[in-house]
Amino acid sequence: MDFNEPTRQFIASHRNDDVRDAALHAHQDDVDMPFALDQIEGWQRARTKLPQWAACEGIIYPPHLAMEQCSSQSAAQYKAALAKRLTADAPHPTTLIDITGGFGVDFSFMARAFDQAIYIERQAQLVGLARHNMQALGLDHARYLNADATAVLGGLPPATLIMADPARRDAHGSRTYAIADCTPDMLAILPQLTALAPTVIIKLSPMLDWHQAVRDCTGALAASPTRATVTEVHIVSVHNECKELLLVIRADNGTAAGKTATDDSTTNDSTTDIDPLVVCADDDTVFSFRQTQAREAGATGHDEPSAAGQPAYLYEPNASLMKAGCFDVLAARFAVRPVDRNSHLFVSDTPIADFPGRRFAIRAYGPVKRTLHGISRANVAVRNYPASVAQVRKRYHIADGGDTFIFLTTMSGRKTAFVCAKA
Structure with a gap:
């Protein structure tokens, strides 16, 4: 991966510049300008997305799309820790095969x-970039x-262990989401992968x-000679933004190591x-x-809203929990009660310090118009409410920002506002 000295010097001189400003210097004939601009933009993205890579002077970055699609450092480190746990008892020498290497971050x-x-x-x-990097x-x-x-x-x-990150774009560059629409088709090759x-x-x-x-995946694995199955599902978020869904598939003789330190259930891991x-x-x-815990919690009524007690604290689950939809388990495990079945907000009478999400002290709650009276600036969120944040701000003349947090939702069929401060 060679490039000439003028190009190297240009990249070094303009690395902190706005890419559009750097492009204004494109008249330099001895500089590979498209390559240089990719390196400047790539390094600037890597400073926050891949700080370890950005700190390595020898890294060469790909065009914009590959940088956009690659894992962040924290997500890649999560997968590395997961792989290490899953293979902790594997005989040596151990081998990793990444069948969709991409930029190579994972x-x-x-x-x-x-x-x-x-x-x-x-x-x-x-491949050339990965080898060099x-x-x-x-x-x-x-x-x-x-x-x-x-x-x-x-x-x-x-x-x-085999790692696969199938491409989620079709031949025209449009995003795809279904497993069978990705490249390669994981459902078609899963039996081969579990045999390897x-x-x-x-x-x-x-x-x-x-x-x-x-x-x-369970349907596709019916053809697997190893009796493999999905043993773990990981919903990974970074800074409360859901980034990826990981499925762990293990052969029958590999399930013993399948439990995590955070698995406090006694469910049979077969x-x-x-x-x-x-x-x-x-x-x-x-x-x-x-899932058995979720069903048990739902059967005992933990997912039912309750008007008992005067709520003093409000909780908003983090992005991974919202994606998982495990609201009844949350209610049971943390002794909180849902504001309403479809609100995905919870309240309690006493503070729950380790709740996995944002925690707020309730200053006031009740009918929307009365509760929001006199508030001119706040952070606004809506959950199961028939208006957008923009519509709420316009109607009640509330500017964005400040230390006040407003949640608008539906509670027992009534539009309700919660005015809160971070707890």
Whole structure:
């Protein structure tokens, strides 16, 4: 991955400039300007998205789309820790195969937990970038294949863990979400993958319904000779923004290591029981449950709204929990009660310090017009409410910002406002 000295100097001189301003210097004939602008923009994105990479002077960045699609450092580190746990008892030498290597961010973090690592990518440009960047990052034990993974599966060696992040864009560049619409089609190759490795991790769009994703994979695994099944579902958020859905698929002889330190259930972990552990991770907050626990909590009425007590605190679950939909489990585990069945907000009479989400002290609540009277500035959110935030601000003349937080929702069929401060 060579480029001339004038291009190198241009990148170094303009690395902190606005890319549009740097483009104004495009008249320099000896500078590879498209490449230079990609490097400037890529490094600027990496400062916040991939700080370890940004700190490495030898990194070469891809065009905009690949930088946009690649994992953030925190998400990649999460997958690396997950892979390390899942393979903790695996015999050595251990081998990672990433069948959709891409820019190589996930690979660079996960590969360090394995004795051997194989990167596969069908785009030659990305393979060249990965080879260069992995060497710059000090990963000397990796092998690289420029190939379509589906074409080489039959020739791959057995692995300890296979990682797959299928492309979620079609031939026209439009986003796709269904597993079968991704490239490669994971449902078609899952039996082959589970024959190669006892553990497979699939990274999917956070837009997918995780229940359906589990059902789809379970159907595809019916043809697997290893009796593999989905044992874990990870919903990963970064700074309260849902980023990815991870499915862990394990062969029958690999389920013993399938429990996490946060799994406090006593549910049988057999692959014959399709009851995956669901892990909701948001930065340093981790909450886990099983579907059997959700059903049990719902059956005992923990998901029912209650008017008992004078609520003093309000709670908003984090993005991963909202995606998981485990509201009845939350109510049962933290002794909070839902404002309403569809509000996805909770209240309590006493503070719950470890609730996984935002916590607020309620200053006032009641009918909307009366409760919002006199408030000119606040942070506004709506949950199960027949108006948008913009419409609320316009109607009640409330500017954005300040230390006051307003939640508008429906409570027992009545429009209700909660005026709060952070607890």
